[in-house]
Amino acid sequence: MTETFPRSPDAKPPTMIDVARRAGVGLGTVSRVVNGGAGVRAETAERVRAAIDELGFQRNEVARALRPGKKSSSLALVLGDLTNPFFATIAKASLEVAGQSGFAVVLGSVDEDPEGEKRAIQELIGRQVAGLMIVPDQSDHSFLMSAGVPVVFVDRPAHGIDADIVMVDNEAGGKVATDHLLGQGHRRVAILLAPSYYTTGRRLRGYRRAHREAGVPVDESLVVQLPEGTAEAAEKATSELMDQADPPTALFASTNFVTEGVLRGLGDNTRPAVVGFDDFRMADMLPTPVTVVASDIADLGRTAARLLLARAAGTDTRPPQRIVLPAVLIQRGSGERPPV
Amino acid sequence: MTETFPRSPDAKPPTMIDVARRAGVGLGTVSRVVNGGAGVRAETAERVRAAIDELGFQRNEVARALRPGKKSSSLALVLGDLTNPFFATIAKASLEVAGQSGFAVVLGSVDEDPEGEKRAIQELIGRQVAGLMIVPDQSDHSFLMSAGVPVVFVDRPAHGIDADIVMVDNEAGGKVATDHLLGQGHRRVAILLAPSYYTTGRRLRGYRRAHREAGVPVDESLVVQLPEGTAEAAEKATSELMDQADPPTALFASTNFVTEGVLRGLGDNTRPAVVGFDDFRMADMLPTPVTVVASDIADLGRTAARLLLARAAGTDTRPPQRIVLPAVLIQRGSGERPPV
The missing domain is CATH 3.40.50.2300 (Response regulator)
Known part of the structure; x- marks a missing residue:
């Protein structure tokens, strides 16, 4: 017997939950019924089977959907x-x-x-x-x-x-950022690195390669390893860098949070150039829109x-x-x- | 026999994966062994049991961890x-x-x-x-x-x-934002609403209640229902609002993305007051730091x-x-x- 449920033309096919609802039971009961019926009263099981038939379900379809842990999806x-x-x-x-x-x-x-x-x-x-x-x-x-x-x-x-x-391509990204700064005549380019993740290490390689190819020596005091990859750590390090006797004229921030911290650390000082790695929402809305190296x-x-x-x-x-x-x-x- | 694995003093207790590794089998095999051993060669099963013993595991602990779908966590x-x-x-x-x-x-x-x-x-x-x-x-x-x-x-x-x-508390938030703007003498306060979510409806109630209590009539042309809750939609609506003959002097943005759009729509126009609902990262770093109503x-x-x-x-x-x-x-x- 297949009395079909009244449906509007655009209705979706019925689901396990429709079965449970029509039979007036929980989903667990539906599951037990389609998997053999152990622990379910005969009368309840009959109601579930009727609901499945009425809704036009293939029983094994329900069983497959409810069988626990068989084939993970x-x-x-x-x-x-x-x-x-x-x-x-x-x-x-x-x-x-x-x-x-x-x-x-x-x-x-x-x-x-x-x-x-x-x-x-x-x-x-x-x-x-x-x-x-x-x-x-x-x-x-x-x-x-x-x-x-x-x-x-x-x-x-x-x-x-x-x-x-x-x-x-972290190394190429680090190189293009540094090339860009060196190409404009910057000679003291700092790099602020979030802790030793693989990615920032590669970005540093790009930074070094750009210097080597441009024939500009790297001042190791401008290679800053941050204690953690937060905006706070980068802000503090930036303040310290800019308080040096011979501060950098450009900063390369190795992640989005580091870029935020560099900008906070610079505050009203809008002289140094800044390039960040990774784009971020509203980078274009800051007082000076932020240049970044970005991937999709x-x-x-x-x-x-x-x-x-x-x-x-x-x-x-x-x-x-x-x-x-x-x-x-x-x-x-x-x-x-x-x-x- | 319980030969214990050499461990450093701060080592973590062994895991299922340690068992699998020590026995040289996959995790699925460990699971089958502790759940009865069906489909596992006797010799392999013995190796798994030995690994469990050697690592000092309670077998039912392993079984519990690997039993599929029994008690969901x-x-x-x-x-x-x-x-x-x-x-x-x-x-x-x-x-x-x-x-x-x-x-x-x-x-x-x-x-x-x-x-x-x-x-x-x-x-x-x-x-x-x-x-x-x-x-x-x-x-x-x-x-x-x-x-x-x-x-x-x-x-x-x-x-x-x-x-x-x-x-x-959306309604109270909408009221405090509007109170704040009315309290400074603004009489033309626009509200930009993301589509009919419950939350923005409540924020609008707060906006209306603030007007009622302040004895300021609401100009319904300043109640803007956006077609979608994106920054793009809010940017467009803001441009249109500001192009009116009698534009608002203040704007209340009903969500974080709407706030972004309002700021984009205003562009260089820094005269209108703006309050957003929901705080967002770097709100304090924008050219005019952004006032918001925020919850945790x-x-x-x-x-x-x-x-x-x-x-x-x-x-x-x-x-x-x-x-x-x-x-x-x-x-x-x-x-x-x-x-x-």
Whole structure:
């Protein structure tokens, strides 16, 4: 008997929840019924079966949707502080790509804490995800070799494991930023570096290479390793730099938060040129619009998610890939101030 | 036999992954062994059991951790665009609270798309989460009554279901912003409203109440309903408002993105006063620092996550709660410009 439910022409197909609702039971009861009916009263089970028939469902369709943990359709994403727009953009892009393939995303957010990251990853693997996307810290990731699911690293390669990596061209970005400043005649260009992430190390290599090619020696007192990657740390370091007897005439900030701190540290001093790495919202609205080196971070997230889905589906069986996205200079004003 | 693994004094307790590694198998094999050993060769199973013993594990501890879908320790979080710092802050705070209780968070991000939201919620329920945190749209959410898991709404109540809600005091916030502008003598105060979310409707009520109490009639041409809640839409509407014969002397922007658009629309015109709803990063760094009405959004996320965990654990059995967080005025300059 298939009495169909009255529906408007544009109605969506019925769902498990429609079944539960029509039968007047919870989703758990529907699940137990389609998986054999253990622990459900005969009368209730009959009501659920009737609701399934009435709504025109294939029973095995319901069963498949409700069978726990059989075939995972979740991806795990482990990354840093979500209130950093860089990570939020990666998360948003991954969710979109995963969602288009019917995958959910389980999130682990850890802020540069190696033990926390390892714990988060292990818990996510225990939840039987189909694959892992990780923005790794500097610690050893060889423990992932026994994870049994594909892993794609994002933004930074990991130590101790050969896996896919999708990243931006940090060294080229560091070079183009520094070339730009040296090309305008700046000879004292400071670089402010968030702690020893892979990315900032590469940006520093670009900075050094630009100096070498321009024949300008690097004054090591202008290479500033920040104790942490916050705006506060960068603000303090900038004040100290500018209080030197021979301050820099230009500053290269190695991340978006560092750029914010450099601008705060400079305050009303609008003489030094500033170039930041990573674009940020309202960079163009600040008193002097901010010149940055930027990559398409949404594309970074999308590319990684697509690669992971292909690995999880087994449609991509190539050896580990290394995908590098370009970083380009966006001139807005702060990076075009001449040396004084 | 319990030969213990050599460990440094500060080593963490062993994990499932350590077992898999020591036994030289995948995590799935460890899972099958502790759950009965079906489909695993006797010799392999023995190796896994030896690894478990050697690492000093309780076998049922491993089993519990690896048993799929038995007792969920995931929460689902459904919210809007993660690149909106408002949503990113809620997500970050929820993850922290959930993580402290050993819960993971499965994320669904949908951008004001009722069908997308419903689909995301149903998929998340199918993944057997222990509870749902939802920033709901305006559509009917009565389908959640059969979800079988606790639901906490964040930022906006939902229609058709009586459930916990944690929100900010939108009406009081709208009133304090408008009071502030009227109190300085502004008589033509525009309000720019993102589309009909519950929150902006309440902010408009506060705006109207402030006018009523001050005995200032509202000019309905200054109540602007934007077609969408983007900076672009607010920028366009602001340009049109300022091109009027009798433009406003003050503007109240109902969300962070609307505030950005208002500032872009005003461009070099620094005469009108501006107050925004919701604080945002670098609001204090713009050419005129931006006055806002703000709530503690991280606290909004934390409060909702704590409530949901207590509901999921069964330790909170009160009737549905309505928790309202205060909104306070932060004066920075843009809201203190006098009428001209």
